[in-house]
Amino acid sequence: MIEIVSATRCVECDICVKVCPANVFDATDNGVPVIARQEDCQTCFLCEIYCPTDALYVAEFAEGPTGITEAQADARQLFGSYARALGWKRGKAGGSEFDPTHRIRVAQ
């Protein structure tokens, strides 16, 4: 589930509010968005890759929060790790031309 909006990284662009398909975030008047409906999160990790500053962290457990802190996620370099694996950068798409899935299908 979505667990962290890092106030130190966030630039308050509200992209996550707009793109989250489950409408989990609420924009605030003068600050970072809040996780308003955490229970609705579908653990799709898409907010992470759309965020231009890697300020969001979605933990792996889909049934409830794990309680991971920003310091812990930071220490393990987890912020932005899914975007990097895909080849997305600063909220921009990239990397699909290097997808080796066709090799997996042959092996299958």
Place this chain on the structure above:
Amino acid sequence: MPKPQKSASDSLLLQADVLVLGGGPSAAWAAVAAAESGAKVVLADKGYLGTSGATAPSNTGTWCVPPGDNRHAVVERRWQRTGELADPRWMLRCVDTAYRNLLRLSEWGYPFPSEDDGRLYIANLRGPDYMRFMRRRVLLAGVTVLDHHPALELLSDGDAIVGAAGVARQIGQDWRVDANAVVLATGGCAFRERILGASGLTGDGYLMAAEAGASLSGMEFTGKYTLAPYGSSLNKGLPFRWASFHREDGTPIVGPTGEPLRNGIGDREEEVARALIDGPVYARLDQAEPALQGWLRQGQPNCFVPYDRAGIDPFGELFPITLRAEGTVRGTGGIDIVSDDCATGVPGLYVAGDAASREIMTGAVSGGGAVNSSWALASGWWAGKGASTHARRRTGKAFRSAVQSLGQAGLRPASSPRADISAGEVIEAVRNEVTPLDKNFFRTGEGLEKSGERLGSVWRDVRDHLQGEGLDRVRTREAASIAAAGRWSVAAALHRTESRGMHRRSDQPGKSAAFAHRLVITGVDAFRIAGAPERLAELVS
């Protein structure tokens, strides 16, 4: 582009030739196809076009069959696996149209990967990239996109569907779009299982269509489950193709030949399901060679997010797994299609993608892994074209003022609303009948009968008493849709007294010739189930 108007009741009002409901691939293709034929198109999605639906978080393989005579043989081979319920004619026209649209994607500049010989590999579409790309194509086509605008109900003028209404959930305002035709591309029903992309997939389109008089088919084929790391949302089976499976005490799970399982997908899910009913099951992706490990990591990166974040090495360590229920998303049920343009039989109402029954494409087996995404590519196209043709025929007819709102359960209860009946509890009660492995993966007549009774009572509460106000209507409507879908699924499963594909009746093992046809359901509260031949005869008369 249509101009938004505020009506007296302070709701957003738009007019369009074609209204597309949904924001996944089938909605996007329907919107592009309709706009290309000159229609003024509005697309309203519950979520955000680009991230919502089952494709966006995934990496979808398509059923990609290049033109040529060989494709008859390819279709024939695939048909053999569909439990005799698919229709080779539909399969053939689907691969043709899907292939054309894959070529269109490459002409538009979608960044496909290349094969070793330098040719583009167009048979796979990486979800986040593909859907972001499609959003741009939809906007370029001049479509008005309404994100976070869930539809609650269809509108009718007594003869035909003339639009839909819903709520703009980030603005807190009602909306209504008057349209000459509506395409339902609202996806399947995942019964609120926490799987990729499924938060909005609550079967809303099924209920809306059934309220308008459309039929459903294939609803009994909801027995598809996919492996996932325990507690995660990653219902992607592919890595488990190269896994071993173990019980709590370390003993390996064996296949039908007595050999330890080395592949947990396809038919082998059955052994894992049996073991999971007995207790926890652990897996290790130890059948993957190092090169393959690299491709899996790079090609299916989201599959590894749960392991990396939990600090597990899935190639070397055992980790707990689960089988995630997938309802009709990787099942095959949905709204019955009655003609080549994806019409539903209700004038003005068209259907595409997972909202439609995929029985004609994939019969009693799952279309996940290839067929479903090609179906979204093709059926979206046909539905968009069909809807714009219908809209053109109606142009000139003034919108009648006497428009009926068709929504019932969850919006307008038959009796007095009761606060003690909540959407959350309704969904839990339905989940208890349609997701447990021992009720729904392995089915029995007795079990289905009991589930049917419980779902009947849940349904009566929903029908008579469930009501929401304002934004809450989205949740009550979702609960009503899930309750309706669960009830249809269990009733059809009880009706089909045999086993076929993902419909596994322990009390009726084996196929029966008497059921070598599709089951079509018509009606919401009181519904009837008929074999497809009877339904066809009815349509003809």
